Structures are given as C-alpha cells and as structure tokens.
Amino acid sequence: MSPSKFTSTGEETLQPENGIINSFSLFSEKAVDEILQPPVQGTDDHLIEFSEAMRTVAKTLRRAAEGKAAAQAEAAEWKRRYDLEKARNLQLERKEQSPGEQDGDYYEAVGNFANRPVSSNVANKQFEKCCGENGICSHEVLRDGESDSVSKMVRKASFRLSWCCKGEQSDQHKHDIVSFERGNITTAGRSSRQISLRWESDPRTVLVLTKPNSISVRILCAEMVRWLREQKKLDIYVEPRVRAELLTESSYFNFVQTWKDDKEMLLLHTKVDLVATLGGDGTVLWAASMFKGPVPPIVPFSLGSLGFMTPFHTEHYRECLDSVLKGPISITLRHRLQCHVIRDAAKHEYETEEPILVLNEVTIDRGISSYLTNLECYCDNSFVTCVQGDGLILSTTSGSTAYSLAAGGSMVHPQVPGILFTPICPHSLSFRPLILPEHVTLRVQVPFNSRSHAWASFDGKDRKQLAAGDALVCSMAPWPVPTACQVDSTSDFLRSIHEGLHWNLRKTQSFDGPRDS
Numbered sequence: 446m447s448p449s450k451f452t453s454t455g456e457e458t459l460q461p462e463n464g465i466i467n468s469f470s471l472f473s474e475k476a477v478d479e480i481l482q483p484p485v486q487g488t489d490d491h492l493i494e495f496s497e498a499m500r501t502v503a504k505t506l507r508r509a510a511e512g513k514a515a516a517q518a519e520a521a522e523w524k525r526r527y528d529l530e531k532a533r534n535l536q537l538e539r540k541e542q543s544p545g546e547q548d549g550d551y552y553e554a555v556g557n558f559a560n561r562p563v564s565s566n567v568a569n570k571q572f573e574k575c576c577g578e579n580g581i582c583s584h585e586v587l588r589d590g591e592s593d594s595v596s597k598m599v600r601k602a603s604f605r606l607s608w609c610c611k612g613e614q615s616d617q618h619k620h621d622i623v624s625f626e627r628g629n630i631t632t633a634g635r636s637s638r639q640i641s642l643r644w645e646s647d648p649r650t651v652l653v654l655t656k657p658n659s660i661s662v663r664i665l666c667a668e669m670v671r672w673l674r675e676q677k678k679l680d681i682y683v684e685p686r687v688r689a690e691l692l693t694e695s696s697y698f699n700f701v702q703t704w705k706d707d708k709e710m711l712l713l714h715t716k717v718d719l720v721a722t723l724g725g726d727g728t729v730l731w732a733a734s735m736f737k738g739p740v741p742p743i744v745p746f747s748l749g750s751l752g753f754m755t756p757f758h759t760e761h762y763r764e765c766l767d768s769v770l771k772g773p774i775s776i777t778l779r780h781r782l783q784c785h786v787i788r789d790a791a792k793h794e795y796e797t798e799e800p801i802l803v804l805n806e807v808t809i810d811r812g813i814s815s816y817l818t819n820l821e822c823y824c825d826n827s828f829v830t831c832v833q834g835d836g837l838i839l840s841t842t843s844g845s846t847a848y849s850l851a852a853g854g855s856m857v858h859p860q861v862p863g864i865l866f867t868p869i870c871p872h873s874l875s876f877r878p879l880i881l882p883e884h885v886t887l888r889v890q891v892p893f894n895s896r897s898h899a900w901a902s903f904d905g906k907d908r909k910q911l912a913a914g915d916a917l918v919c920s921m922a923p924w925p926v927p928t929a930c931q932v933d934s935t936s937d938f939l940r941s942i943h944e945g946l947h948w949n950l951r952k953t954q955s956f957d958g959p960r961d962s
C-alpha cells in the first residue's frame with residue numbers, strides 16, 4: 446500500500462499510486478468501528494486479529510470506491526474541457542476559412558484590416574477555379590490594411606501544393622486514403638510524400654527576418670533587401686529594429702516597410718508571400734512564433750552555428766531566391782503544437798490564457814526548484830504515466846533533433862506526423878521515450894500534492910510557472926510551418942543529421958584482419 450500523509454484538516458491523503466491522486470477522508474471511520482465492535486474481553490487472540498483484518502479490508506474497499514468516484518469525476522471534467530478544446534479548434538479552422546466572422550484579438554485584427562475577399566465576380570471565379578475540390582492553394586484577394594490607401598487592392602500571391610511520388614507530381618492532394626473494397630484494406634496515398642509548391646501568381650512581398658547583434662547578418666540583410674528591390678521589384682518588410690538599422694546606414698532604405706505594434710504584426714500573413722530568415726535555427730523558431738495562424742513559406746539562410754533547419758547558403762542567395770521566386774519548390778510542412786495553460790484557479794472559465802504555438806517543443810521542468818518534478822500525464826482520457834524527474838518534453842518531429850534528442854528521444858523525419866513524449870532525467874530505470882500519433886490531446890498536470898511548482902517553456906522561451914493543480918493541454922496545431930528545401934525533405938534531413946550532428950560517424954573498419962572463410 447502507498448504511504449499516507451495527514452493534512453491539517455485531519456484528512457488522510459494517499460500518495461499517488463501510478464500517478465492518480467486519491468484523496469480520502471476518514472469521516473466514516475466511526476461507522477466502521479460500530480460495525481466492528483471490539484471483541485468481548487476474554488475472547489481469544491485470533492478473534493482480535495480477525496477483527497483488525499476486517500477493519501483493514503473495509504477501509505481499503507471504502508478508499509477504492511472513493512478513489513474511483515474521484516477519478517471518474519476528474520475524468521469527466523477533463524473530457525468536458527477536451528470537447529471544448531476540440532470544438533474551439535474546429536471553430537477556429539472554420540473561421541480561418543470564412544474570415545468575415547472572426548472575433549478575438551487576432552481575428553479582430555485580421556478581420557478589420559485585411560483578409561476580406563473582394564466581392565468581384567472575377568475574383569470569385571478565379572477563387573472557385575483554383576480552389577476546387579482537390580489541391581490546396583492560397584488564393585486570397587485582399588484589401589490593403591494601410592490607413593493611407595483607401596481600399597487599395599493587394600493581391601497576395603497564390604500557389605498550389607502537389608504531392609510528388611517517385612519524382613512524379615500529382616495534382617491531387619492526397620492524404621492517407623484507405624480503401625477496403627472486397628474486404629482488402631489498401632492505403633492509396635500518404636500525406637508524408639514530398640510536397641511541391643508552385644506559384645500561380647508572382648510573389649510580390651517578402652519579409653526578411655534577421656538574428657540580432659550580428660554584423661555579418663546586418664551586412665547581408667542590407668545587400669539582400671537592395672537586390673530584392675532593385676532586381677526583383679518586390680515590396681520588403683522587416684522588423685522595426687531592422688528598419689531603424691537600415692535607415693542609419695542610408696536613407697535609400699526608406700521604401701522598406703515595417704509594423705507598429707503586435708496587432709499590425711498579426712496581419713503579416715495576409716500581406717507577405719515569402720519569408721527569408723538570416724540566422725540559425727533560433728531565427729526560424731522566431732519567424733514561426735510571429736505567425737499565430739497561417740505561415741507563409743519560409744526560406745531559411747544559414748548564418749548560425751548548427752543550422753539544422755537552415756539549408757540555404759548565403760553565398761548563393763541570389764540564385765536561391767531566384768529559383769524560389771520562380772518555383773516550383775520542394776517544401777517541408779513542419780507541424781506545430783498548440784499549447785494551453787489551464788490554471789486551477791480559473792478552471793471554470795475555460796481558456797484564460799492565449800494558446801501558444803511551438804515549432805520545436807514545449808518543456809515542463811523543475812526550473813530552479815531542487816525537488817523532483819511530479820507531473821501527471823494523460824493522453825485523451827487515458828492516464829499515461831507520472832513523470833518523476835527533471836521534467837518532460839512534448840516535441841514535434843521537427844523538434845526531435847533539438848532538446849528532445851539531448852534527453853534521449855528518437856530523431857524523427859520532420860514530415861512524420863506525431864508528438865514525441867520525452868522525459869528529462871526520469872528517476873526510473875524503465876522510462877523510455879514515446880512517440881504518439883498526431884491526433885491526440887495531451888494533458889500534463891501538476892498534482893495538488895506536488896512539493897514544488899513546475900515551469901513550462903515554449904521553444905526555449907516564455908517561461909510560465911505552473912502551480913499545483915495547473916495543467917498544460919497540448920495538441921497538434923492546424924497551421925504548419927512550410928520551409929523551403931534545398932533538395933527535398935528527406936535529403937535535407939539526412940544532410941542535417943550527418944553534417945550538423947555527425948550522426949553515426951565512425952572510422953571504417955580496415956579490410957585486413959579475420960573474416961568468414
């Protein structure tokens with residue numbers, strides 16, 4: 446049996462067994478005493494022993510029943526939250542498709558400034574034509590959000606995605622299609638094939654994002670912006686910091702556009718056709734974090750030390766951007782996780798904090814506390830395990846080569862849809878990492894009897910404290926991050942693990958020596 450502790454109210458709290466909190470009060474102890482009256486004096490010792498044993502059995506049965514009821518109530522509460530979460534996601538997806546009805550800060554901003562389909566017949570016909578039953582394409586005719594231009598039209602470049610198979614391209618958008626004709630189960634297509642992006646209209650606006658405090662990045666940024674403007678006649682957006690830097694160099698850069706505040710930043714996806722990042726993996730993470738909804742294709746240039754997600758070399762930036770702007774380009778659709786922190790104090794007002802999207806991972810750890818973290822983990826409505834150690838990483842497959850790898854998780858091809866469940870220094874000999882399917886909702890809860898708080902961080906940033914009773918709910922986000930490939934998803938991934946991580950590098954065994962005869 447688990448060890449027990451007494452609380453200040455005199456209630457006995459059993460330590461979690463397999464991570465489930467069972468909290469029992471001893472108020473009906475009296476009733477048990479009445480049933481099991483002390484044996485009459487002089488009765489033999491066996492009867493006393495029997496009566497003690499019966500008392501223990503009664504107590505255990507009562508605890509089991511109470512524990513089950515508590516667990517059922519808790520499960521029902523969480524199921525209710527999952528349903529709300531799913532309904533909300535569905536609603537968001539629908540709203541994304543019909544932006545006119547959007548609400549909330551993000552949607553209000555998007556709805557007010559841009560993303561309103563123009564009610565011209567031409568535009569509608571074009572929209573119907575390209576966004577038929579098959580294929581995914583971006584075909585938005587937008588109103589410019591700038592205050593000085595009264596309903597000046599901006600047409601965001603449209604593109605079409607196709608899934609390649611053995612070098613051939615297919616116009617059909619194929620997810621896993623399972624046929625079961627005549628009792629034979631066959632899968633006809635897989636979503637993880639190489640995806641190709643073909644522009645249907647020319648991209649016109651590029652956002653250039655740069656790693657701060659780097660002279661080489663600053664020089665390249667100025668050069669690239671000038672080239673994109675002069676040679677490609679494109680509109681350029683940069684961060685406010687970068688615009689200021691460019692203007693201190695020369696007033697020539699006055700044409701470069703930026704945004705004033707977060708609200709305007711949230712509109713970027715409606716204006717920007719392409720994003721170029723100059724930095725390392727952190728800059729790609731930064732770029733992804735700027736888009737709380739759909740993300741335009743990203744071309745990541747390598748100016749960092751590792752550059753796992755940055756396959757493009759800066760020496761050839763002109764050729765590279767030239768071919769990306771022409772298309773078609775191979776892309777990797779990198780999945781993101783959507784995380785909600787649910788505070789125990791506000792559990793009746795669902796969703797008190799904005800969801801956070803991560804491209805690598807969300808980490809729940811012990812922070813500066815010297816105690817073991819104690820985290821109860823649930824997958825949909827099933828109890829997974831209780832993590833006792835330094836913490837837990839919930840990672841995307843893109844993040845599988847980052848912190849999760851350092852904690853012993855597998856490296857997974859970024860196009861594989863799944864969620865990695867990787868413990869950090871678990872105090873257990875048998876806690877192997879898991880990979881769960883993409884459709885699950887995970888909940889990590891700090892139990893009420895936890896000795897310390899836990900801390901959640903998102904792609905290594907924005908640490909949030911989780912107190913006892915607080916939970917983090919995490920599921921796959923509907924908006925992936927499309928990153929351009931140098932060759933294709935698989936070649937780029939293998940090149941990164943070989944060149945970036947020196948995976949399985951070993952001296953080749955010499956030819957001479959013993960061998961099978």
Ligand SMILES: NC(=O)c1ccc[n+]([C@@H]2O[C@H](COP(=O)([O-])OP(=O)(O)OC[C@H]3O[C@@H](n4cnc5c(N)ncnc54)[C@H](O)[C@@H]3O)[C@@H](O)[C@H]2O)c1
Nearest residue numbers: 725726727751752753805806843844846847848851904905
């Ligand atoms: N022990 C660890 O390995 C550890 C600890 C903390 C954070 N991190 C990682 O750092 C990330 C934040 O990156 P940053 O650049 O902002 O911080 P940073 O500047 O501290 O860089 C962390 C390192 O992780 C590498 N990295 C980031 N994403 C990667 C990916 N998907 N695949 C392979 N390597 C990757 C970066 O190239 C960099 O070398 C977090 O998301 C987390 O995955 C790792």
Ligand SMILES: Nc1ncnc2c1ncn2[C@@H]1O[C@H](COP(=O)(O)OP(=O)(O)OP(=O)(O)O)[C@@H](O)[C@H]1O
Nearest residue numbers: 654655656657724725726727728731749750751752
């Ligand atoms: N535009 C930006 N604004 C603010 N911070 C940024 C920006 N771009 C990157 N960062 C941050 O700067 C840090 C370093 O960036 P990055 O990882 O790209 O460079 P690096 O560390 O030199 O390269 P690598 O990750 O390959 O080792 C990261 O923590 C990242 O979040």
